[in-house]
Amino acid sequence: MSKVFLFDLDMTLVNSGALSILRRAQLWNQVKANLHLVKSFPPSGQIAPHDLPKLLRKAGHKVGIVTSSPKWYAEEIIKAFAIEHDVLISHGDTTNHKPDPEPLNAALKALGVGASKEVYYVGDDVADTEAAYHAGLTSIGIGWGLLTFSAVASAAPDLFLGDGSLLLRTGEFDGFGYAGEVLTSGRSFVDHWGTILRCESDPQVYALGRYFTASDPRHGASALCTAVLSLKNNDTHAEILGQAVGRTGGNLDGWRPRYIVPVPPKPSQNRNRFEKVLVTAKQYLPESVNILVDGLKCVKEVAGYKQMNGGERQEAIKGAFATGYNWHGNDVLLLDDVYTTGETVKECVRVLKASGAGEVRCLTLAGDQRAFIHKQCPSCHRSMKIRTNSQGQKFWGCSGYPHYCQNTENL
């Protein structure tokens, strides 16, 4: 079936990293003088990303390029890399820009198609994911242009692809999601680089999918959220979550742990929510991976932890965990449910390392997601963005700042 693919340009189809500072500062004369610094990305899965639009069109799909760069710039790049497309939407074509959905809506209008989940927006940035969400499209994140993953993980795309050739396998998109999301919703799972979400690099933290809070409209439709919540009280979803852990935990970016240890229950809880999960996981893990359900113990009850911010959590959780083992330099994978501020993970890693563990990484069932809020400026109707002032305080600022509008509002 014919689909519609919209693409971001910079750092998605071409590597314009050398010009990113000049582009951000809107020094377009200097950008113009240095266009030769824009390079193609190395072939990903034998296909150079800038060739993807051509191959998708050949397969009968429609392709649009949607960029926040000026038209002359986009046209120069498109010409230099022979990027095929049916429509181009650039900065001057709309009043609002990503993460506002207006540029994506303009592309759909020009193509004569309506918004649906069968329309994909492919990009490297959180603003791309957010714009696709507001427009009602499926967001596809790409791994080849990214330097760090933590920003993307906190507002993750619907699909995350590290290999461009996967884009051509349109019939299999249902199985390309995050392992936890695909398996809990009963679909068959395709193993690839984007099956796990890379949340943090120090320590390395992975998630099996996205966690949407109850106030996020995506919460109710997420089978993974339902499964993670139910695991607090019963084992209804333990087997399917165990399968997700087992099928990913033995090979995390080529790394294999010797032991898997869950974050332990509080002293007041007598049920270890990961016990059944790990029984199933064991069936899918390589023989050499051992499970130690009692690898860590919680020795201190922390009251009101959920309501604390990161700094308060860090203080409160000190001394909460202990281990009765000497880990003799072995690598340990720590298992937790939802990754939020990461303070629990950091403290567990500290305790394990102090008792001789080698490398410690963490696998969580879900990574907490930032809610996408679409806010319009009451004075000029442009979209508003969360900005940070020189004192580090966050506020809503109009995207028309500084030339068109100076409106701000408290967050």
Ligand SMILES: [Zn+2]
């Ligand atoms: Zn405004």
